[in-house]
Amino acid sequence: MNPATQQTWNQANLKANATYQAERRRVTVEPITRLEGHGKIDIFLDDAGDVERAYLQIPELRGFEVFSLGRPAEEMPQITSRICGVCPTAHHMAATKALDDLYQVEPPPAARKIRELVYNTFVLEDHALHVYILGGPDFIVGPQAPPEKRNILGVIEKVGVEVGKRVISMRRRLRELIAYFGGKVIHPVLGLPGGVSKGLKPEDLPQFKELAKDGLDFALFTLQVFEDLVLKNPDYVKLITGDTYTHRTYYMGLVDAQNKVNFYDGLIRVVDATGKEYAKFPARRYRDFIAEHVEPWSYVKFCFLKPIGWHGFEEGPQSSVYAVAPLARLNVAEGMATPQAQKAYEEFFNTLGGKPVHHTLANHWARVVEMIYAAERMVELVNDPEITNTNLRVIPSAKPSVGVGVVEAPRGTLYHHFETDDRGLITKANLIVATQNNAARIAMSVDKAARGLIKKGQVSEGLLNMVEMAFRAYDPCFGCATHSLPGHLPLSVSIYNRERHLLRQLVQS
Amino acid sequence: MNAPAAELAPASAAPAKKVLVLGLGNDILGDDAVGLNIAREIRKRLSASDPMEVRETCEMGLSLLDDIVGFEELVLLDAVQTGRAPPGFVHEFEGAELRVLPSGSPHFLGVGEVLALGRRLGLSVPQRVKIFAVEVQDPFTVTTSMTAPLRQAFPAIVEHIWCATRQLL
Numbered sequence: 221m222n223p224a225t226q227q228t229w230n231q232a233n234l235k236a237n238a239t240y241q242a243e244r245r246r247v248t249v250e251p252i253t254r255l256e257g258h259g260k261i262d263i264f265l266d267d268a269g270d271v272e273r274a275y276l277q278i279p280e281l282r283g284f285e286v287f288s289l290g291r292p293a294e295e296m297p298q299i300t301s302r303i304c305g306v307c308p309t310a311h312h313m314a315a316t317k318a319l320d321d322l323y324q325v326e327p328p329p330a331a332r333k334i335r336e337l338v339y340n341t342f343v344l345e346d347h348a349l350h351v352y353i354l355g356g357p358d359f360i361v362g363p364q365a366p367p368e369k370r371n372i373l374g375v376i377e378k379v380g381v382e383v384g385k386r387v388i389s390m391r392r393r394l395r396e397l398i399a400y401f402g403g404k405v406i407h408p409v410l411g412l413p414g415g416v417s418k419g420l421k422p423e424d425l426p427q428f429k430e431l432a433k434d435g436l437d438f439a440l441f442t443l444q445v446f447e448d449l450v451l452k453n454p455d456y457v458k459l460i461t462g463d464t465y466t467h468r469t470y471y472m473g474l475v476d477a478q479n480k481v482n483f484y485d486g487l488i489r490v491v492d493a494t495g496k497e498y499a500k501f502p503a504r505r506y507r508d509f510i511a512e513h514v515e516p517w518s519y520v521k522f523c524f525l526k527p528i529g530w531h532g533f534e535e536g537p538q539s540s541v542y543a544v545a546p547l548a549r550l551n552v553a554e555g556m557a558t559p560q561a562q563k564a565y566e567e568f569f570n571t572l573g574g575k576p577v578h579h580t581l582a583n584h585w586a587r588v589v590e591m592i593y594a595a596e597r598m599v600e601l602v603n604d605p606e607i608t609n610t611n612l613r614v615i616p617s618a619k620p621s622v623g624v625g626v627v628e629a630p631r632g633t634l635y636h637h638f639e640t641d642d643r644g645l646i647t648k649a650n651l652i653v654a655t656q657n658n659a660a661r662i663a664m665s666v667d668k669a670a671r672g673l674i675k676k677g678q679v680s681e682g683l684l685n686m687v688e689m690a691f692r693a694y695d696p697c698f699g700c701a702t703h704s705l706p707g708h709l710p711l712s713v714s715i716y717n718r719e720r721h722l723l724r725q726l727v728q729s
Numbered sequence: 730m731n732a733p734a735a736e737l738a739p740a741s742a743a744p745a746k747k748v749l750v751l752g753l754g755n756d757i758l759g760d761d762a763v764g765l766n767i768a769r770e771i772r773k774r775l776s777a778s779d780p781m782e783v784r785e786t787c788e789m790g791l792s793l794l795d796d797i798v799g800f801e802e803l804v805l806l807d808a809v810q811t812g813r814a815p816p817g818f819v820h821e822f823e824g825a826e827l828r829v830l831p832s833g834s835p836h837f838l839g840v841g842e843v844l845a846l847g848r849r850l851g852l853s854v855p856q857r858v859k860i861f862a863v864e865v866q867d868p869f870t871v872t873t874s875m876t877a878p879l880r881q882a883f884p885a886i887v888e889h890i891w892c893a894t895r896q897l898l
Binding site: 282283284286287299302303349353371372373376381384385388391392405406407 | 755756757758786787788790791792794795842845846849850851869870871872
């Protein structure tokens with residue numbers, strides 16, 4: 221390691237600790253101890269050289285509420301979708317639903333169906349990107365493959381160039397559907413309180429029908445790829461079900477009236493570690509169930525189940541930690557609303573030993589099950605006679621005050637909460653994003669992986685990769701932050717001794 | 730859905746221009762918008778017949794493929810926070826210095842990876858890439874204005890990048 225870096229750190233650390241000691245009643249810590257970084261992990265060792273605690277640092281957006289104050293609520297679907305370059309459609313839809321709630325207006329059936337069509341298209345596209353490109357190196361290529369193969373070209377080599385072309389082409393077509401309704405994918409302008417801005421012309425319907433059908437073929441094909449390359453490999457199955465990546469926590473996700481997975485709408489259902497329903501509530505009541513815990517070492521606010529109270533980064537019945545995202549959604553639901561997805565859902569739980577599944581890495585498989593549902597739902601919607609109806613808007617007339625909207629973003633439950641004055645100008649804005657919901661469990665996964673790989677000061681080879689796999693399964697959103705580095709997203713691990721002196725830095729290279 | 734559905738062609742019509750100047754960033758995240766802002770300034774200086782085209786995108790990763798296919802040369806304008814240079818400092822990287830596979834993170838699709846993927850799939854991606862990454866102070870605060878040091882340095886940054894970019898023609 222660079223001695224200058226080490227020296228700078230140690231000096232700054234002494235200073236920060238002195239300040240902290242002097243003001244220990246403060247909850248916040250001087251910035252130097254809250255190292256900002258992109259997927260930066262800090263590991264603190266005890267006297268014996270074993271892991272005392274490992275921390276994952278995720279940069280957090282600042283100033284969102286200040287930026288929103290005084291703006292017309294109708295701008296929120298545009299503003300929030302601009303926050304993140306990864307899931308603009310999820311923010312757009314959550315904000316649009318918050319506006320429905322704010323103005324107490326229910327969109328007409330065709331508008332609701334168009335929103336749902338766009339949303340399922342988005343989930344299918346985003347999940348495909350993760351399965352093949354982001355998670356692909358872990359599963360399609362495999363964690364034991366040589367480093368030079370563990371990348372997108374390794375994935376292409378394994379699945380073939382034709383499949384690679386199919387993935388890219390499918391992704392493009394799905395994005396074209398989103399753009400048809402919302403304009404630019406990145407800044408959609410579809411959602412309005414009480415409806416949508418654009419309908420589906422009957423003459424354009426055939427190409428959407430074809431796309432939905434191809435999307436379903438593609439999703440089923442992806443399941444086949446996953447089964448062939450992952451599930452037929454006993455080593456992978458062992459890895460998925462291994463203790464390192466397993467946590468017994470609560471799960472949260474949206475369900476429809478039949479308790480089936482739904483990305484767009486429904487009630488929020490929470491099940492405990494045995495799979496029993498713990499709570500079921502509408503978006504408006506989210507504050508009765510979710511509270512945020514602050515740790516001095518992180519900007520991230522860790523969500524927990526409020527009625528239980530915060531009991532630390534623990535699993536088991538006393539813990540209030542919960543997870544969101546694909547695995548959580550499958551765990552909270554009693555099935556999938558469409559036939560092929562239901563079949564895949566049953567196979568998932570049969571193979572992994574029944575509900576709920578606590579293996580974090582099973583998120584990758586759950587994502588494939590959800591791709592099938594998203595595609596089947598697209599097929600249903602484009603074949604629904606109402607989808608081309610031109611009644612697309614109910615004009616709001618109620619006086620605004622509070623609006624809460626929820627959707628299942630690909631990465632998990634996303635809440636938007638706005639409050640306004642009588643004129644509809646924002647007086648308060650709060651978002652709870654998926655990665656925040658998952659933050660406590662992600663921290664536990666990183667910590668557990670580190671504990672298993674560092675013993676008595678000895679750091680196992682492959683630490684970076686194994687720790688990285690622990691949090692990548694959640695697909696945590698570094699969102700906009702990843703913009704700030706052209707070309708690569710380095711993961712760095714810093715290891716400190718008992719006195720908080722930096723011993724070693726590992727950087728992915 | 731105006732592009733041919735099943736093809737890999739870019740979303741817009743095939744570009745006739747030689748050089749693509751692509752500004753990256755988020756326009757409501759303070760300094761993160763610097764690449765977009767520079768792109769806008771450069772666009773103002775171009776005539777319609779210029780062999781250079783300027784685009785802006787808030788997306789990243791695989792989405793870049795949609796923009797870059799069909800161009801011979803690519804110039805990227807982005808924000809970077811290395812902490813090793815003052816805000817406004819312009820880091821320059823050439824294609825060969827890019828962390829292309831396999832040295833980058835296997836999971837984040839960076840520019841090097843997108844180019845490598847494009848080539849592997851037989852798409853006509855730019856042969857040469859140059860990156861101008863402006864050191865920024867605060868790319869995490871939601872605001873439409875850049876920080877003072879960056880605003881101050883901005884005209885000089887634009888001039889520098891403009892001159893460097895024109896040499897590519």
